[in-house]
Amino acid sequence: MYLTAEKKTEIFNEYGQSALDTGSAEGQIALFTFRIKHLTEHLKINKKDLSTMRSLVRLVGKRRKLLDYLKSKDIERYREIIKKLGLRK
Secondary structure: OOOOHHHHHHHHHHHOOOOOOOOOHHHHHHHHHHHHHHHHHHHHHOOOOHHHHHHHHHHHHHHHHHHHHHHHHOHHHHHHHHHHHOOOO
16 A cells, blocks of 8 residues: 555654644645655556546645635745645746
8 A cells, every 4th residue: 555654644744733633734735745646656657547537636626725725824834835845836
């Protein structure tokens, strides 16, 4: 399995306030980004996997909604997470 409990804890520890704070917007965005990267690599190999494509599109939408929320609530936290994850070019 590509996403173990230890990896989740590591992501939330690095991007959230703590390892137990799984509900913060930053932690969720980081987790979605990790999953999006994994699914993108999978789709490069398996181009006709439509269920994975649908999952990828849904994840990107969820991440977009969280980023919009964070941008409206606290622009500094938004800029910080964008820089950490390297989302905007």
